Amino acid sequence: MMTRMKKILLSLCLVVFSGCAFMHHTxxxxxxxxxxxxxxxxxVLVNETGFSTQELASTGAAIARASGNSQSxxxxxxxxxxxxxxxxxxxxGKPTFTDQYADNIYYAILDKCPSGRVSGITSIREMAHYPIVSGEIVKIIGYCKR
Amino acid sequence: MKKIVSVLIASVLIQGCTHLASVSSSSIPKAPQRNKPVMVEAKKMIFMGFNFNNDYLNDMAFRLANQCPNGKIQGVVTKHENVLYFGPFLYEVRVSATGFCTRG
Incomplete structure (x- = not known):
């Protein structure tokens, strides 16, 4: 019983503390x-949820194995x-169901800077990685002349 | 035991690998305007893949602008590379940006 509790706690710790940021492109x-x-x-930050069915399957298999159901x-x-x-x-990053989440980023920039006089735009494509899911992120940092 | 230690030390020393992840460039100014190059670099050492943010990149444009306070920076080439020191356990992410300070 205690061993199972330890396993659950360890899994929870892994989930909570394993969030890492990966940078793909700048x-x-x-x-x-x-x-x-x-x-x-x-x-400006836009993002989409990435979803790894492989990781889901591995986690499911690990849980099934831990509960003694090796066939499943x-x-x-x-x-x-x-x-x-x-x-x-x-x-x-992880697969997403759409790759259009950053298509309207131009309008998001204009929302932040209605004058449109922006410069020094840094575009960062990064991923916030968690078990099974991820945040697939596009971040834009810029400077606006009001 | 000595052999194992030697192999470990050799593997650390020999296996320095760099990976070029991405390169981008903005439009390049004409030759007479390319006489004042500017450059900034941002890097972060990552141990065991634990990296909780990429905020070290946030002020790169500002630092570039500081090197050319009265002009424009054109021909900005941004390079992102990963330098592996000890396999996936210890590596450095390096982003450098170079450009030319031109008169505004």
Missing amino acids: QIGEIDSSIVLRGQRFE ANEIQGVGEIIALFQMGPKT
Whole structure:
């Protein structure tokens, strides 16, 4: 009983403390120093939830194995491996169901800087990684001349 | 025992690997305007993959602008690289940005 509690606590700790930030790409645009040094800094963040069915299958298999059901564990693991075959290939972060979440970022920037006089735009594509899910993030940092 | 230690030390010393993750460039100014290069670098050492934010990148544009307070910076080449020191256990993420300070 105690061992099972320990396992659950350990799993919870892993979930809580394993959130890590991965940076995939950074780009800095042209800089008008008068705007960057004297303007107002703004930040725009758009994100989409990434979802890893493979990790879900591995977790499910581990839980099934821990509860003594190795037959189910093997089946779940098998399903996970089949899904993994279909998701092979170049990718950045975990799979999302849409890649259009950053399409309107231009309008989000204009919301922050209605004058449209922005400079020093730093675009960062990053991922907040958690077990099974992730935050697939596009962050824009810029400077606005009011 | 000595052999194991030697192999470990050798593996640390020999296996320094760099990975170029991405490069981007903005439009490049004409030749007469390319005489004042500016550069900034931001880096972070990451141990066991534990990295909780990428805030070290946030002020790169500001630091570039500080090197060219009365002009514009064009031809900004941003380079993102990963330097592995000890496999996936210890690595450094390095982002550098270079450009040319031109008159505004």
